[in-house]
Amino acid sequence: MCWTHRSVVGRLGAMTQTLTTQATRPALRAWAGVAAITASLFVFLTTELMPVGLLTPLSEDLGISVGVAGLMVTLQGVSAGLGVPFIVAWSRRVNRRVLLSVLLVVLALGNLVTGIAPNYTVILTARLLLGFASGVFWAIGVSMAMRLVPERQANRAAAVVMSGISIATVVGIPLGTFLESLTDWRTTFLIWSGLSALVFLTVAVLIPSLPSANAVSVREVFGLPLRNVPLRTVLFTVVLFVLGHFGAYTFVRPFLEAGTGASPLLVMGVLMVFGVAGAIGNFIAGHTVTRSLRGSFVTGAAGLVVAMLLLLAFGDGATGAIVALVVWGLSFGVVQLAQVNMTLAAAPETFEAAMSLNTMAYNTSIALGALFGGLFADHLGVTSVVWFGVALTAASLLLNLATGRRTSRSAQPVA
Numbered sequence: 001m002c003w004t005h006r007s008v009v010g011r012l013g014a015m016t017q018t019l020t021t022q023a024t025r026p027a028l029r030a031w032a033g034v035a036a037i038t039a040s041l042f043v044f045l046t047t048e049l050m051p052v053g054l055l056t057p058l059s060e061d062l063g064i065s066v067g068v069a070g071l072m073v074t075l076q077g078v079s080a081g082l083g084v085p086f087i088v089a090w091s092r093r094v095n096r097r098v099l100l101s102v103l104l105v106v107l108a109l110g111n112l113v114t115g116i117a118p119n120y121t122v123i124l125t126a127r128l129l130l131g132f133a134s135g136v137f138w139a140i141g142v143s144m145a146m147r148l149v150p151e152r153q154a155n156r157a158a159a160v161v162m163s164g165i166s167i168a169t170v171v172g173i174p175l176g177t178f179l180e181s182l183t184d185w186r187t188t189f190l191i192w193s194g195l196s197a198l199v200f201l202t203v204a205v206l207i208p209s210l211p212s213a214n215a216v217s218v219r220e221v222f223g224l225p226l227r228n229v230p231l232r233t234v235l236f237t238v239v240l241f242v243l244g245h246f247g248a249y250t251f252v253r254p255f256l257e258a259g260t261g262a263s264p265l266l267v268m269g270v271l272m273v274f275g276v277a278g279a280i281g282n283f284i285a286g287h288t289v290t291r292s293l294r295g296s297f298v299t300g301a302a303g304l305v306v307a308m309l310l311l312l313a314f315g316d317g318a319t320g321a322i323v324a325l326v327v328w329g330l331s332f333g334v335v336q337l338a339q340v341n342m343t344l345a346a347a348p349e350t351f352e353a354a355m356s357l358n359t360m361a362y363n364t365s366i367a368l369g370a371l372f373g374g375l376f377a378d379h380l381g382v383t384s385v386v387w388f389g390v391a392l393t394a395a396s397l398l399l400n401l402a403t404g405r406r407t408s409r410s411a412q413p414v415a
Helices: 002-062 071-090 096-116 120-148 151-182 185-206 218-227 229-249 252-260 264-288 293-314 318-346 351-380 382-410
Strands: none
Touching: 002 071, 002 096, 002 120, 002 151, 002 185, 002 252, 002 264, 071 120, 071 218, 071 351, 096 120, 096 185, 120 151, 120 351, 151 185, 151 264, 151 318, 218 229, 218 351, 229 293, 229 318, 229 351, 229 382, 252 264, 252 382, 264 293, 264 318, 293 318, 293 382, 318 351, 351 382
16 A cells, blocks of 8 residues: 555656656747847848947048948938838738748848948948838747746846847947957858848747737827827827937947047947947836836936937047946937837827837937948037937936826836
């Protein structure tokens, strides 16, 4: 009897261990898929913002001004912003794993063409196509990650994917600047082409089939802000702060070189400091947005204004520039996470449509910010670009202060 009891208990233990192992394997594969999507965000974002750290050598090699070189950011942002609602709607029945794989192939080829392009016209054409791919990824990437894991872990998966923004800022852009200092800007883009191809293989292996689960027409996407007042207000707020932030941030390297005679190594260090501060700001905002979404955005936006004023006042020295970029990075990390939560909270029942509109507003504003910043830099000097950033981020802050109480009553934060 005792032997039989021990035998049964032993078998039950073995069965339990087997079932646990079988349950763990899908969970590990699901989170590996989330990691693959995070890696996709990393290569997309670093490609989009890579010219920020390469403006000076790129413009010198191609014989163009830094303002014209900034069009690399502008053109990609325009196509990413304006094209995304249409492409997402037209591809609404395409398997999301297949769609992401195609986007990564386009990214790898675009970086390859940029690295070997004979002239600036070819580069801008490649950036235009890259923008379409980048915009679609921003619209589908987070929702793909949330579908890979159990529903109770969906918000955690979204947070992991969004951490790719911090990783790209901390590692990607400074690494691109460092690689350029060792080789040249063309080799840097070729390396990123290979990295994009590697991420494509990772996605192909780790992500399972994901049939489209959210068919949204173009009419529905564009009709959403007409019916949803909180979402419309959030989108205006996003446009203003992105215009100001990226208008100024795109020309940080020329500003530092003009004011402090910064070397490529110092520029890389300052950009890395900004990225680390941004990651810390994201972490802080992860705790504050669930307590006070509006307060988090207001604090972050105010920090952006203060940081740019600090850069104008003390940016002619290395210490002052670093302090300003620390404040800037912390504030941007808070604002970045807050605006995503504001968008999703304003339209929780139309997730993909809201993200399409957010992507359109965000990327179009990146493009226009770089364009306007280039015009200011070429005609009034790089210092005027920072003043442009101060004005627009302050306008975003004032808009949120004027309308925030009304919209916060209608939209609760998403974890």
